Amino acid sequence: MSFVESRISKIYIVFAFFYSIIGISQIKNTGLPDIANFKRTDYRAGTQNWCIGQDKNGTMYFANNDGLLQFDGSSWRTHRLPNRAAIRSLKIIGDKIFVGGYNEFGYFEPNSKGRLTYTSLALQVNENHRSQIDLVWKIHEIKGKVIFQSFEKNYIYDGKQLRQAEAPNRFQFSFEVNGALIFQDMINGLLRYDEGQFTTLPNTQALNGTEVWGIIALSPNRWLIATIDEGLFLYENQQLTHWDTEADSFMRKNSCLGGEIIQKNFIVLNSVLDGMIICDKNGKIIQHINRKKGVQNNTVLSSFVDNKNNLWLGLDNGIAFINESSPFTYFGSSYDLSTVYASAVFDGYLYVATNQGLFCHKWNKPFQEDSFNLIPGTTGQAWNIQVVEGQLFCGHNRGLLQIEGNKVVKNLNPNGYWGIKKIPGTDGFYVGSNYQGFAIFRKQGRNWSFVNNIEGMNKSANTFEVDGNTVWLKKDNLVYRMKLSSDFKKFSSVKTYENLAKDKKGIGSMQRLDGKIFFQTGNKFYTYAFDLDGFTPEKHYTALFRNLPSARYVQQDKLGNIWYVFNESMGLLQKKPDGSYQSNVSGLSNLTGFLVNDYFSINAIDQNDILIGLTEGLAHFDSNLPGTENKRPKAFIRTFSNPEDTLQVANLKGKIAYEIPYRSNKVKFVFSSPLYDNLENVEYSYMLKGFDEKWSHWTNMSVKEYTNLREGDYEMLVKVRNAYGVLSEPSAFTFTVSPPWYRHWLAYILYLSLAVLSIYLIRRRVRLQIRRNKYFETIEQRKIYLEKEARIRQEQYELEKEIERLQNEKLKIKILSKDKELVNNSLQVVKKNKVLNGIIHKMREIDTETLDEAAKFQLTKLNKSIIKEVNADKSWNDLEKHIRNVHFDFLKRLKDIHPDITPRELDLSTYLLMNMSTKEIAEIMNISGGGVELARYRLRKKLNLAKKENLTGYLMRI
Template structure:
């Protein structure tokens, strides 16, 4: 009982919650923290380069698509109006108006027009609106209208007694609304009252339009009025009831003819051109504030809303529409299906439905609380719901549980049995059978008990089951589908996180992080599909989930895109199409991505807290995008920031710091995010990875020439241009031309010094080597001379000893002969001996040997002492040979005493001093 009371209570709570199921355009929200300005935003405009300009309490806001820039007003007052005209941005504030022009550094510079006035502005005037008509720029304050002639640079002024509420441009006419007076039109430069009807006279006209050649006026409190001829009539439209409860503050007619009405307390209202309500967006369903101070439609038909607190950009023409479950009633959408004119949504909180294309609230189907995994439309006869609690059949908005076996993943038709369905469960496979109009469980397939979330039947009645953690099974069933007869784990595939398996165009496909693989029945193996795989490989992979819709489109989900594959009718080959919806905006549980066709070319994509709808017929891939180089700056080590002219070739001084390039694509579509890529030629000629940051920084660039290039892409479409900037970093002072000349001279000097030192070193080395060689030669010669001298000495010694021995022998013989009896024959012998002793031949041989040993001695001593006799010279030679008197005596054939006497006489003849040794003197010569 308690269980049923709980269910009933939940049902009433859910039904009591206002859950408007209308899908709305995507909304980009910019808070004051984003644009660094004040809360209130009074007017919005767009320049020719598609930059957005906003009149904010703090000044002029500029938005290039990537960054906001704030320019305070010249007198620091609230900026009330802005209008981009050509290259100028006209603005108005308290007691001041003029224009801004962008300089070559990418910054806006202000020029005041107030000094051009011939008369002073009234006290406390504020410029509330600015419009353009031909060569005139018209500024409207509460008291005056200033007509500025841009060609002649002069003013014409129209003043009013009462407050001027507003000014309007309709075709080529200028109208304005004056309090308690009515509507004026400028005719021939003068104000002419054209409407003074009390219905208008006592109202504040917010805006004026021309519809079917009739003037249409929107008032603050009473809705629309029409001017027919000279009479004013209430415009009776379906929206009048809503407008009667609304205070209007701003209004705009879109290019498609629709009206956008900005209110004080209820957001914005979109009316069709016939006055019927299309949708309303307020703070409850997406707008960041309920007070719309200004409205503006940009060049891409995006609607900008200046709010009392923030700025919103609504992508009105986007092919993507959004349903956000702000109340948390639906939860995360896991499946969707259209059945008998109703849209069914299965979420983690149950099953909901509403009439397709209606603005009705979603209704909860009682009994389906909890996780819904799938919905299956069986021939538009029955709707089956795979649920955590089991299997339900949905009929007449009620759910009937036909199988309470926990966990029903999904269902597949069995070609050979029209009334059977193969069901994947938490614990294997089972067969559902329809008998009459009733569904029941026929049997569970025995022999296979693994979770079967992804499974398919091939053309040979094999069942393929993909298990995320075990792999891919091929199961052969018996003929009556009651038992698995053969189970094979596919060896050619790896287990993959977030993998899935589908049947597409008769082929089994398996997808995981390494790509998409197709089963080749001939080779009996899975093969890599090179065409499909690049969609989910590398960094783009988030899930291998594949979905095949009822139009035979294959859907693939990557990090940045949602892809769908169609067939080229001419070539019959797959064609890849992409929709730029990044994962961060899809907000779906990975591996549980889901998409289904709900009508024609409109698809529903489930996400957390709601869903998206995508109209493929409205996807425009012809839009061209331009990237702008916005500014170039260098921040040095002292934190000083210097800007550079972006239109001239840069010439930077060499300094350490951070060089920053800012660029952007002014695209404001929420679901088409911009990615950027850059390269710096001269440093790296390769493009960087794609990134969402719209700036590039380079630290401490070396000297040289560089070219910076940046490009962008939205989805898979590249920008039509490449932003480019060439610059040169000068050499540092120590590498300039003068320094290089000095270095060159120094190098030459150093080279000269080194060369001289080198030559000196090697000259000295050569000299030393020559000396060593000469010394070696000298030593060799000396050794040879010594050997020669030794040889000569030996010869001299032998000669000397021979003479001495001969003389000694002869003297001995002579003495003995003298002692004997003298006779004639003996005397004859004695004479012969004396002759031999006095023979000079031995002396000649001796002298020759002596000269070989001691060359030049005899010549030298003869030169010094020319009066020496031959005997004296002979005696000197013996002394030179350092012979003793005893050795000399036999050689001279005299006694030792006579030798001493001969010494004395020789000293005297040489005139030597008494104390000087004769032998030493002769040895020194």
């Protein structure tokens, strides 16, 4: 770097630093700041808000008709006075919030649980005089004392006791000015109060006929006095004069309700009829914000400048937040602008191309707050507005329009146009991109003319570049390289490219940077090489974009700054004097979601005036104004609650050891952060140590609940990310969930004692049980032995009985066998006797006369011998006797079943049971065979047998 360049760089740095210091106390006079309105339905309290304050944590408080409103950026709370009166004044001193209302004043202070509790100081006033307190309109702190001002008295509180000071006549309002307390007396004018004494300020009696609503110190000896109906006055060197300025004229017309100093060099003035104004110390109006400009109500009862130099307005109906610290202001619907596609400043006018037409407005400082004017003949879609060689052209749906002043002087071609670009190296020839392709225009002197349409391409877009005789077109994720013929009547060749490199699919953007055309995809930049008919990587811009979000559109303004679009947001690489770039992403996040898709419009007039097209108007960006976006936000755990208790953690002093019972192990956390700009983009991340293993995902939800926590120590960590992506330090709160009674350490001691006692008792019982078991085992063994012995004896007895039975059966069998044998022998004897009888019968048939005496004698002797044998035989009686002995049991059972059976039938039954044949039975019973069958038939009748039932079978079953 040369010596001259070094000196210039140092001078620029010094100038930039000096300008940044000035910029800190700068109210933008171009466009309107971002405004957020809070309606009564949002904060759920009264309509009017009379006073505003902010505590050390950044929490906002409002004196509301329903009580004290508290807003922490996440939620609203209302704290009411005991008599439910409206609060008209408030003053935050340390941890106390002093408030005053009708016949009531006192302070809210966090208790041991962080909840705001109210202490009434009005109770120290004599009970008979409390109804005379009236409205407490102002609260001041002077020399460690808090002064509550009503119309009749001052109530002075030193932290312990309350004393009273009567008004000389009747007070109106009071004000703190350079450490002094100034009262307006209705007769004596302005009074200085010091240690209980009132001193009249000279030449202020002229204010007696009006109400003073504000006194603002412009310097130690120069005060601005705002009255409700007489306008603005200056009190300087003990002289009271009208402040004859724009601000005074405005307030005379709209009635002033006081004001504030903002950014040290500007004054906020509230009005009854037309919102509020911000003027400089010379009374020149810099900003005017009313209902038309975005505030929901035109009556501003109070105003307050917070710790970030942003402005809060307490309205007659609602609350408004005005982001005065932002480098952005806006031209929106209040300026009659809609979607903006392009803008340009030319000949003292700001021209804006919108979807409704081309609008213009005087470009001067301060910017006049009136609407843009539609240029006649431009109603409809205006795509572009550009200055070409000292002349202004509008690419419009109706054609390429030449603009001079506030009118259309010529339509060069009625086709719809996106814009025009010069063909380098030619004598005034230009290429225009229109709805049907491309056309040629020529400039001769100051005259423009349409030449011809270019054949060979019927596609077009607003993204095109001209490089020599080559026209480049980016459309539908493709790049077209079109070579113009020498007569400019056609494209002699058209080639399409889908990729910039083999490993890089698609084409993200095409742009001209430092006069050269570049192609980009995935933040990798390429240039076209004609000798290779392909694209080669470029290192400088690739390195510049290496750590930036993936850009889908890149544009360089005339100051050398590079703007890019990613997702729905935009970023800036601001060029420094040494040629390097400074990245700015977070500062532009205000515009996220409001950029016009595929029609990115940047108009950098200078570093202080950069215009950006939006879907709802035009944004004005002053890149030299330091915003608050890079300041680290603060995260708070606002409340911690469980089913039994609630802690306002943000209000607690220092760390506390907090323990909750196990039955209340369901907890809820509410987070907050005093971030009031872009509330919808504030996000939280949290982690409960002891439960969560990692931080949660970022979320807009400011509430988190945990259920069924186990006993133990926990630490809740929360951090916040503002709308610009800047993170806070984690905020922490520790607590302990005590164990249930059955898991308490005393319970474990009891469990151990019970376990030891149980072991002792069990051991003792086991020993007794062992002894008892041994005893019972002995008894049992003895019993088993006796039972076994008895069983053996029984078995022995049964065995003996069985032996006896078997022997009896064997004996019976033997007897039966003998009886059977006897029966058989008896039957043989019977047969023998029968044979002998037959012989006797035959011998009787012998004729003895023919025999000799000896033969006759022998025959007679033989006959007598046979008869003797037959008569002496008792086999038949023995047979019947033995048959009855053998079948005694059978005969007994048969007799029991059939008592009327005869002995003869019993004998027959016995013979049948013995399975004797009819012939045998006939022989034994000495009857014929027919007699046997008849006896069988009668026996069946006697036994009541069915025809088919077998008689012998029946007898065997008995």
